[in-house]
Amino acid sequence: MEELQxxxxxPLLRRIISLLPADIPIYLVGGVxxxxxxxxxxxxxxxxxxxxxxxxxRHLANDLGAAYYPLDSDRxxxxxxxxxxxxxxxxxxxxxxxxISAFQGTDLRxxxxxxxxxxxxxxxxxxxxxxxxxxxxxxADLVSRSLRACSPSAFLSDPVRILRAVRFSIxxxxxxxxxxxxxxxxAVDHLPEVSPERIRDELFRILxxxxxxSSIRIFDKLGILVHTFPEVCQLKGVQQSSPHVLDAWNxxxxxxxxxxxxxxxxxxxxxxxxxxxLLLGLVVMKLGRYRQQIKEHFTxxxxxxxxxxxxxxxxxxxxxxxKPSSQSTDECGKIRFLxxxxxxGRMVRQRGExxxxxxxxxxxxxxxxxxxxxxxxxSHEAEPPGRRAVYRFFRDTGAAGVDICLLSLADVLATYGxxxxxxxxxxxxxxxxxxxxxxxxxKEERIFPTPLINGNELMAELDISPGPxxxxxxxxxxxxxxxxxxxxxxxxxxxxxxxxxxxIKKAG
Numbered sequence: 240m241e242e243l244q245x246x247x248x249x250p251l252l253r254r255i256i257s258l259l260p261a262d263i264p265i266y267l268v269g270g271v272x273x274x275x276x277x278x279x280x281x282x283x284x285x286x287x288x289x290x291x292x293x294x295x296x297r298h299l300a301n302d303l304g305a306a307y308y309p310l311d312s313d314r315x316x317x318x319x320x321x322x323x324x325x326x327x328x329x330x331x332x333x334x335x336x337x338x339i340s341a342f343q344g345t346d347l348r349x350x351x352x353x354x355x356x357x358x359x360x361x362x363x364x365x366x367x368x369x370x371x372x373x374x375x376x377x378x379a380d381l382v383s384r385s386l387r388a389c390s391p392s393a394f395l396s397d398p399v400r401i402l403r404a405v406r407f408s409i410x411x412x413x414x415x416x417x418x419x420x421x422x423x424x425x426a427v428d429h430l431p432e433v434s435p436e437r438i439r440d441e442l443f444r445i446l447x448x449x450x451x452x453s454s455i456r457i458f459d460k461l462g463i464l465v466h467t468f469p470e471v472c473q474l475k476g477v478q479q480s481s482p483h484v485l486d487a488w489n490x491x492x493x494x495x496x497x498x499x500x501x502x503x504x505x506x507x508x509x510x511x512x513x514x515x516x517l518l519l520g521l522v523v524m525k526l527g528r529y530r531q532q533i534k535e536h537f538t539x540x541x542x543x544x545x546x547x548x549x550x551x552x553x554x555x556x557x558x559x560x561x562k563p564s565s566q567s568t569d570e571c572g573k574i575r576f577l578x579x580x581x582x583x584g585r586m587v588r589q590r591g592e593x594x595x596x597x598x599x600x601x602x603x604x605x606x607x608x609x610x611x612x613x614x615x616x617x618s619h620e621a622e623p624p625g626r627r628a629v630y631r632f633f634r635d636t637g638a639a640g641v642d643i644c645l646l647s648l649a650d651v652l653a654t655y656g657x658x659x660x661x662x663x664x665x666x667x668x669x670x671x672x673x674x675x676x677x678x679x680x681x682k683e684e685r686i687f688p689t690p691l692i693n694g695n696e697l698m699a700e701l702d703i704s705p706g707p708x709x710x711x712x713x714x715x716x717x718x719x720x721x722x723x724x725x726x727x728x729x730x731x732x733x734x735x736x737x738x739x740x741x742x743i744k745k746a747g
Contacts, residue, residue: 244369246275251321251335252284256365258302263290266347266362266372273358276371276381277411283336287343287350287362293317296339305337315341348374355400356407357387386413394426399433401426402441402467405457410448423461430466439545439594442467446549452495455556470586471556473563480574484656487562493653494555494646501648502548507534518652518664525668532679536641541599550600551642554607557587558646561608584609606639607646614647614674618667629677630721640678644671691720691731700732701739712738 247267259265265288274281288295293309296317300307305319321335342350351360357377364370371378380387386408394400401423408415415423430438445454455471458464465472477487485493503509504519507530540547561582567575584605591601613632617624624632633640651667652659692700694709703709712735719725725734 243275243363243371246278247271247363247368254303255284255299255337258299259295259365260290261366263288263295264347265290265295265365267365267368268351268362269354269359272361272363272371273377273381276361276378282334284338286337286339286365287341287347288339289342289346291315292339292341296337299337299339310338314343347372351375352389353396354389355393355397355403357389358407358411358413360389380413384411384413386411386415386419388419388422391418391422394422395429397433398426398429399437399441401430401461401463402438402445405454405461405463406441406445406448408457409445409450409454420461427462427466430463435593435595438467439596442594443545443549443553446552447546450496450499451552452492452499455492455495468556468590470560470590474559477563477566478574479562479576482658483654484658485653487559490653491556491559493656494558494649495552497652498552498555498646498649501645501652502533505530505533505645507531517661518659521664521668522648525672526675529675529679532675533641533645536638539638541603542597545596545600547642550603551607551646554587554604554611554642555646555649557583557590557604558608558611558650559583560586580609580612603639603642606636607642610636610639610643611646611650614644614670615651615667618663618670624670624673625722627718627722629674630718632674633678634718640674644674647671691716691725691728692735697732697735701735703739708739708742 265286267284268287269285271281271284286292292315293312296309296319297307299305300319303319303321305321308318308320310316310318317339319337319339321337343353344350347362351362351372351374354360357375357380359377360373360375361377362372364372375389376387386404388394388400388404394404404415404419404423407413445451448454455464455468458467459472471488471491474488474491475486479485479487479490483490500519501522504523505526509523509530537547537551541550559576559579561579561584562576565576565579565582567577569575587604587608588601591604596604610632613636617628617632636643648667648671651664655663690713692713694705694713697703697709697712698705715738716725716731716734719734720731725731
């Protein structure tokens, strides 16, 4: 196992080992050992010990100049976080999390037996990195690409492991063995016993991982969906008229798949000549110049624990959630879903609250779902969107407008499927390009121009009292300023005077 030792033998780990007591049994366990065998990068370390984990962690944090967090004093679990030195974070360095816990049981073997999966139940003595401790055959399961629970009670003792099984199977391309599948199904109805926060955290790990659409399909097959995203189950069997080629359920799954494709071709590391088809090739041509901005958009998360990318995929999952309750058929036999965006916004708000998301995250979800149709509606206009339409779009959506643009592309791809007319796709892409150009290249000029006049000045010029009218006038002036209908302070005052006069006539 010299290769294992070489992969584990990193500078920070060497330093940690040098600071740990030599007379107390301490082992590397879990993901770091698994990922070393797979030759995957892992920025976090998990240690178990037969000693006092809290005391060991406290001394280690002091010696490393790291942050110390006692996670569970009763179970003797602590965390230290080693932050990158000044300047290293900008160069791509990561904070390193080191969790230290006491054995769950009498010794290491019993501790490993209580873990979730065999691939996470391997250990290495910190003083003998070349010797793999693998009582449950996790290394063999990695070789055979199998995901196997450590025991029949693994999921009953902690049902959130059901979600973790789906994530590992997709991310590591593992097949869940039959016995483990049976144990998952037997425990799935216990998911409501898990705290919303733990469910939320695992769901977001799934949403930002590989192939979230595939994970949702597995959720459905194993009976997980009804306990995690129950509203989504209602999409099944909801038929849609042309140009839709799929029902609402399969359309939503396709949107998740297409969104992943789009974000891949628009990622920093993607090579433009790898676009697999003409439609994605056009995306690269039209929007490829915004790769860095898209990366920064997803870096600026609304919550440090949950990436913005996860919110976008959650929005995609719920973008049509209002359709089952808004379905109707017009006199021509065409199926309509009038108002499904606003109904969906209310439903996704409820789901966000149930998942204990922050208010900022919930508002972002609602904004995306409420406005997800707007780029498509703009692309159906006879003329490209004017300055006023662009201003109104970002006035109503702000930074969420970027997410809406990306979601709208996936929505169009999923709507038409293989029969998407090239001219329809080109027109929609051009609208998205214009919107993103305004946001990233001309924001101050086109979206947030410097006001020509403020509220106090306007009240003084028009000799009117404070009230809602002032806000309406300022909004009208800003919109006219954005569309270049007014360009000076005096023109802004004249427009306000005209609008006030019209209001007086209406009232009279």
